[in-house]
Amino acid sequence: MISSTTGLEAWFFSSLANASHCRKHSTRIPQHRKFFAPQKRNVSADGRLAYSAYIQRHQHTKTALEVxxxxxxxxxxxxxxxxxxxxxYDGPSFTDQLPLLELPNLHQPGDGPHLTVSDKEEDEWPPPHQAWPADPETKTKLALLDHALRDFSKEPEDIYKLYRELPAPRAPYLESKARHKLLRHLAVVERKDEQSMLRYFSVIDDMRSTAIPLTTSEWTSAISFAARYVNRSTEVEVEAALQMWREMEHVAGVKGNDATFNVLFDVACKAGKFTLAEMIYNEMEARGFKxxxxxxxxxxxxxxxxxxxxxxxxxxxxxxxxxxxxxxxxxxxxxxxxxxxxxxxxxxxxxxxxxxxxxxxxxxxxxxxxxxxxxxxxxxxxxxxxxxxxxxxxxxxxxxxxxxxxDLHTYRILVNYFAVRSGELDKVAKYLDEMKWFQIPLHGALFLSLLKGFALHGGIRYTHWTEDRLESVWKAFIQAIDGGEEDLYISKWIALWALRAFLKCSGKSRTVDVWEEMRQRWTPSEADMDFIMKTLRPLLDGEDMAEKRYDWLLGSL
Incomplete structure (x- = not known):
C-alpha cells in the first residue's frame, strides 16, 4: 500500500510513462482470473469478493414575494x-494572470497511436446476440430481467435481485445490449455507498471471470465506485482509483476518456492530493481532451x-x-x-x-x-x-x-455552514423558511446539521441554541418520521448527534428518554450500536449538564 502523497504521485507519473508506449489499435480481452448513510444490509459474499481485489477499506428577512x-x-x-x-473584484487578480491548471493546448502532437473503444455493434465482444444457451427456467428469468431493464425508473436493487436469480456465472447468459443496460442501471444511483458499490462490482466480477470486456464508460463507473463509495475520500480511495485506472489501461487495454480523468481528478481533490490532481489534468491536456x-x-x-x-x-x-x-x-x-x-x-x-x-x-x-x-x-x-x-x-x-x-443542495450547503460552523441560528431559520417558497421539503441532512449545531453551540448562557428550541426541532423530526416523510429516517449519525445535543443542552435524564424514543422507531445494527455507545460512553460518564451549566465568559457556575 502506498503510504504518502509523494508515493501516490510517483505511482501516477510512472503509470503515465507506461501509458505513452505505443499499442496496436485493438481491444485486449482480459484473461480469466438521503445524506445519511442508510442502514447497511447484508451483502452477498460474491459481492465482497468482487470488491476485495480493488479496495482495502470499508468504510426573518424578506419574503420571496418582496424579493x-x-x-x-x-x-x-x-x-x-x-x-x-x-x-x-475590481482590479487585477493573480488568477487573471495565470491559466487555470495550465489550460490545455488542444493541438499538441500525439504520444503515439491512441487506443479507442469502438461503439460499433459489430466490434462487440462477445459478438452481439451471442449468449450462452439457457434452459427453459433460465429463459424465464432472462425475460423478467429484460423487461425490467426497459424501465429506467426501476430501483437498482430490484434489477440486481433479478440478475442474481440467473445461474452462475450469470453474465454470459446476457447478450451485449442487456449487459450494458444492466451496468448502466446499477451505475446510476443517487448516492454511491458500500451497498451500491458491491452490487456493481459483483457484476464486474462475473464478467471478468468469463473474459467479457468492459467499455470505457463501464470502467469509469467502476473507478467512480472505488473512489466515491465513502462519504470522505482518503488516500485509500485515491490508491484504489489509480490501481483500477492502471488495470483499465495496461491490463484491459482500454484508454480512459475525459470522464475517466475527471473522476480521478475529483477523488484526488477530495482527498487533499492537490499536486496529484494537477498531474491528472496535465495528463488530460497531453491527451488532447477538451x-x-x-x-x-x-x-x-x-x-x-x-x-x-x-x-x-x-x-x-x-x-x-x-x-x-x-x-x-x-x-x-x-x-x-x-x-x-x-x-x-x-x-x-x-x-x-x-x-x-x-x-x-x-x-x-x-x-x-x-x-x-x-x-x-x-x-x-x-x-x-x-x-x-x-x-x-x-x-x-x-x-x-x-x-x-x-435546490435542496443549496440549502444543505448553507444550513450546514451556519448551523455547524458559524452557529448563526437566525440565518438557519431564514433558510429553512425560504425553502417553502421553492417547494423543497425538509431533508434528514438538514435535521442532522441542526442537531450538530445544538451539540456544538448549545449548553451555554446567552446562546440562541436553547433547550426549548432543541425540543422543538426534535418534536418536528419525530413527527416527520412517524408521518413517513420521504428522505427522513434515523441513522447512526442522526442518533449520535441527537444524543450529543441533548447531553449538552438538557442533561443525562432527558438524553435517556430521547434514546428510548429512537429505539421505538429504529433497530440499529450491532455495528451501529457499538459505534454509538463507544462514542457516548465517555460523555455519559462525565458531568451532567442538568446539574452544572457552563458560561462561556464567567466559567462554571
Missing part, C-alpha cells in the same frame, strides 16, 4: 449577467477545497467564457467554494442573486427532485453547450432556458 418585487434583472442570458451572479462543464465545475471545487476564492471565481469565469451553460449545479459549486474559502458573505450574495434571477424570469422552472431527472438535465446541458459552440447564435437561447433556482 420578487424588488428584482429588476432580466433572465441570465448574456455573459455580463452571468458574471454578475458571482462577485467579481474541457466541458464537468471539468469546469470540478475546477471550482478544486479551488474551493484549497480555500482559494479568487481561483474559484476565475474557474467560474472560464466556464462562462467557454460557452458553458450556468445552472443551479454550477452556482451551488460556487457557493460551496466560497464558503470553504471563508467568504460566507459572498456565498450568501450568490444565493440571493439565484433567488432574484429565478423570480424575475417568468419562464423559470424549479430543479427536479428526482436524481435521474437531474442527471438527464446535466447531460442535456453538456450536449447543448457542444451545439452552441458550433452555432453560437443558439447560446443565448439555451442559457435563457437553464434552471438556476436554489
Amino acid at each position: 420578487a418585487e424588488e428584482a429588476r434583472i432580466h433572465p441570465n442570458t448574456t455573459r455580463e449577467e452571468l458574471m454578475a451572479l458571482v462577485d467579481q 474541457y466541458n462543464r464537468f471539468h469546469h465545475v470540478s475546477q471550482i471545487h478544486f479551488y474551493g477545497l484549497k480555500g482559494n476564492g479568487d481561483g474559484a471565481r476565475a474557474a467560474y469565469k472560464a466556464l462562462v467564457e467557454a460557452g458553458e451553460i450556468v445552472d443551479t449545479v454550477v452556482l451551488n459549486a460556487m457557493i460551496s467554494a466560497l464558503i470553504q474559502s471563508h467568504e460566507a458573505n459572498a456565498a450568501e450574495n450568490v444565493y440571493e442573486r439565484m433567488k432574484r434571477a429565478h423570480l424575475a424570469n417568468k419562464d423559470s422552472r424549479l430543479p427536479p427532485r428526482d436524481y435521474k431527472s437531474r442527471r438527464e438535465i446535466n447531460l442535456t446541458l453538456l450536449k447543448l453547450a457542444k451545439t452552441a459552440k458550433k452555432n453560437p447564435t443558439k447560446l443565448q437561447e439555451f442559457r435563457q432556458k437553464s434552471i438556476i433556482a436554489p
Whole structure:
C-alpha cells in the first residue's frame, strides 16, 4: 500500500510513462482470473469478493414575494449577467494572470497511436446476440430481467435481485445490449455507498471471470465506485482509483476518456492530493481532451477545497467564457467554494442573486427532485453547450432556458455552514423558511446539521441554541418520521448527534428518554450500536449538564 502523497504521485507519473508506449489499435480481452448513510444490509459474499481485489477499506428577512418585487434583472442570458451572479473584484487578480491548471493546448502532437473503444455493434465482444444457451427456467428469468431493464425508473436493487436469480456465472447468459443496460442501471444511483458499490462490482466480477470486456464508460463507473463509495475520500480511495485506472489501461487495454480523468481528478481533490490532481489534468491536456462543464465545475471545487476564492471565481469565469451553460449545479459549486474559502458573505450574495434571477424570469422552472431527472438535465446541458459552440447564435437561447433556482443542495450547503460552523441560528431559520417558497421539503441532512449545531453551540448562557428550541426541532423530526416523510429516517449519525445535543443542552435524564424514543422507531445494527455507545460512553460518564451549566465568559457556575 502506498503510504504518502509523494508515493501516490510517483505511482501516477510512472503509470503515465507506461501509458505513452505505443499499442496496436485493438481491444485486449482480459484473461480469466438521503445524506445519511442508510442502514447497511447484508451483502452477498460474491459481492465482497468482487470488491476485495480493488479496495482495502470499508468504510426573518424578506419574503420571496418582496424579493420578487424588488428584482429588476432580466433572465441570465448574456455573459455580463452571468458574471454578475458571482462577485467579481475590481482590479487585477493573480488568477487573471495565470491559466487555470495550465489550460490545455488542444493541438499538441500525439504520444503515439491512441487506443479507442469502438461503439460499433459489430466490434462487440462477445459478438452481439451471442449468449450462452439457457434452459427453459433460465429463459424465464432472462425475460423478467429484460423487461425490467426497459424501465429506467426501476430501483437498482430490484434489477440486481433479478440478475442474481440467473445461474452462475450469470453474465454470459446476457447478450451485449442487456449487459450494458444492466451496468448502466446499477451505475446510476443517487448516492454511491458500500451497498451500491458491491452490487456493481459483483457484476464486474462475473464478467471478468468469463473474459467479457468492459467499455470505457463501464470502467469509469467502476473507478467512480472505488473512489466515491465513502462519504470522505482518503488516500485509500485515491490508491484504489489509480490501481483500477492502471488495470483499465495496461491490463484491459482500454484508454480512459475525459470522464475517466475527471473522476480521478475529483477523488484526488477530495482527498487533499492537490499536486496529484494537477498531474491528472496535465495528463488530460497531453491527451488532447477538451474541457466541458464537468471539468469546469470540478475546477471550482478544486479551488474551493484549497480555500482559494479568487481561483474559484476565475474557474467560474472560464466556464462562462467557454460557452458553458450556468445552472443551479454550477452556482451551488460556487457557493460551496466560497464558503470553504471563508467568504460566507459572498456565498450568501450568490444565493440571493439565484433567488432574484429565478423570480424575475417568468419562464423559470424549479430543479427536479428526482436524481435521474437531474442527471438527464446535466447531460442535456453538456450536449447543448457542444451545439452552441458550433452555432453560437443558439447560446443565448439555451442559457435563457437553464434552471438556476436554489435546490435542496443549496440549502444543505448553507444550513450546514451556519448551523455547524458559524452557529448563526437566525440565518438557519431564514433558510429553512425560504425553502417553502421553492417547494423543497425538509431533508434528514438538514435535521442532522441542526442537531450538530445544538451539540456544538448549545449548553451555554446567552446562546440562541436553547433547550426549548432543541425540543422543538426534535418534536418536528419525530413527527416527520412517524408521518413517513420521504428522505427522513434515523441513522447512526442522526442518533449520535441527537444524543450529543441533548447531553449538552438538557442533561443525562432527558438524553435517556430521547434514546428510548429512537429505539421505538429504529433497530440499529450491532455495528451501529457499538459505534454509538463507544462514542457516548465517555460523555455519559462525565458531568451532567442538568446539574452544572457552563458560561462561556464567567466559567462554571
